[in-house]
Amino acid sequence: MTGALKSTYAGKSVLVTGHTGFKGVWLTAWLARMGAKVSGLALAPQTPFYDAVRLDGDCSPVIGDIRERRLVADVFTAYSPEIVFHMAAQSLVGASYDDPAGTFETNLLGTVNVMEAARHCKSVRALVMVTTDKVYRNTGSTGSDGGYREGDPLGGNDAYSASKACAEISAHAYRRAFFEPAGVALATARAGNVIGGGDWAARRLVPDFVRAIETGRPLVIRRPDAVRPWQFVLEPLRGYLELGRALLEANGEASSAFNFGPDMADAIAVRDLAAKIVRAWGAGEVVEKPETADFHEERILFLDAGKAAAVLGWKPRLDVDAALRRTVAWYKGYADNPGKARDLILSEIDAYDV
Numbered sequence: 001m002t003g004a005l006k007s008t009y010a011g012k013s014v015l016v017t018g019h020t021g022f023k024g025v026w027l028t029a030w031l032a033r034m035g036a037k038v039s040g041l042a043l044a045p046q047t048p049f050y051d052a053v054r055l056d057g058d059c060s061p062v063i064g065d066i067r068e069r070r071l072v073a074d075v076f077t078a079y080s081p082e083i084v085f086h087m088a089a090q091s092l093v094g095a096s097y098d099d100p101a102g103t104f105e106t107n108l109l110g111t112v113n114v115m116e117a118a119r120h121c122k123s124v125r126a127l128v129m130v131t132t133d134k135v136y137r138n139t140g141s142t143g144s145d146g147g148y149r150e151g152d153p154l155g156g157n158d159a160y161s162a163s164k165a166c167a168e169i170s171a172h173a174y175r176r177a178f179f180e181p182a183g184v185a186l187a188t189a190r191a192g193n194v195i196g197g198g199d200w201a202a203r204r205l206v207p208d209f210v211r212a213i214e215t216g217r218p219l220v221i222r223r224p225d226a227v228r229p230w231q232f233v234l235e236p237l238r239g240y241l242e243l244g245r246a247l248l249e250a251n252g253e254a255s256s257a258f259n260f261g262p263d264m265a266d267a268i269a270v271r272d273l274a275a276k277i278v279r280a281w282g283a284g285e286v287v288e289k290p291e292t293a294d295f296h297e298e299r300i301l302f303l304d305a306g307k308a309a310a311v312l313g314w315k316p317r318l319d320v321d322a323a324l325r326r327t328v329a330w331y332k333g334y335a336d337n338p339g340k341a342r343d344l345i346l347s348e349i350d351a352y353d354v
Helices: 003-009 020-033 049-053 069-079 095-098 101-120 159-182 204-217 236-249 269-281 306-312 320-336 336-352
Strands: 013-017 039-040 059-063 083-086 126-130 184-192 219-220 227-228 257-260 265-270 286-287
Touching: 003 236, 003 306, 013 020, 013 069, 020 039, 020 049, 020 236, 039 069, 059 069, 059 126, 069 101, 083 101, 083 236, 083 320, 095 101, 095 159, 101 126, 101 159, 126 159, 126 236, 126 265, 126 269, 184 236, 204 269, 204 320, 219 269, 227 269, 236 257, 236 306, 236 336, 257 306, 269 286, 269 320, 320 336
Parallel strands: 013 039, 013 083, 039 059, 083 126, 126 184, 184 257, 219 286
Antiparallel strands: 227 265
16 A cells, blocks of 8 residues: 555545445545545445445445435534545536536535535545536637646536536635635545446446447447547546645645646547557457537547646556556456456555555
8 A cells, every 4th residue: 555645544534425436436445445434425326336346344335415415414423524535426428418407406516515514514624526627618629738727717518517617616615715714625626537447337438348348249439539538547536545635734735626637648539449448358349420419528628637746746657558458357357257346446456556
């Protein structure tokens, strides 16, 4: 285990919202591995991942909705967290077209509920509020000087992006109006498309490929030219943990927004990532069927993570090919023996966290 991170989180009371989701499972397992006392608040698992990893023994789980203000407050009262990682969200662009109001309720008002509970909980010292790379006002360009920086304008051309931009603005307001005067540190974390074992969500490239392999069908991609900053799941999570450590250590520069993204070379088109997945797996077929989208998604996204490097010492460790090799190995290992899902995730954390 990384000494600095383990010494920070061992014995700490940590609340993870969204602990049953893809990134939430990985973060909860990592925190528990470091000896943290983890509590979780999330909806019931939507995929098999949480139950397969058997996380109930590693955390105190509460199944519920962050839109329920009283429930959120009760969780803070019950577990007295010192630091909060807020990841619970409606996280799909497509779903935000199906239910825009619900997306805003979860991503904006749910975030407000978490901050309200935190500001009335005396044990809380720090909050890491996770948003997305899609919070930036996207014009289809690469942003400022090769990637969007934390000071670039926020915006959103769809309900998901706009709801997350609103969450950023609300977090800034709570930080300035309530948390800073009380000596509580708050930061927001913006990351893009993550890949890794255990993701079974719909409308995501790697899970769609795994399902295609299982059914003997080709992977159909409909937005082959879309460019995204792909990174291994543990990369941004290490960023969140480093950010949380800086907040707990009262690093004044840390109470702000941070991008966590891969090197520019790993921001590649969907068609290129699909081809790399096929090579990494050693099988599979990709079929391009470009079509008029039934919802709007920006074509190009790049992030500049220079601030995270300068303030936190965070830089990506794995390129996209290494990320895919680890991801493919996880899915193949799970297919061979689903009962080893927990061993697979813990061994991956140990191999990465050196």
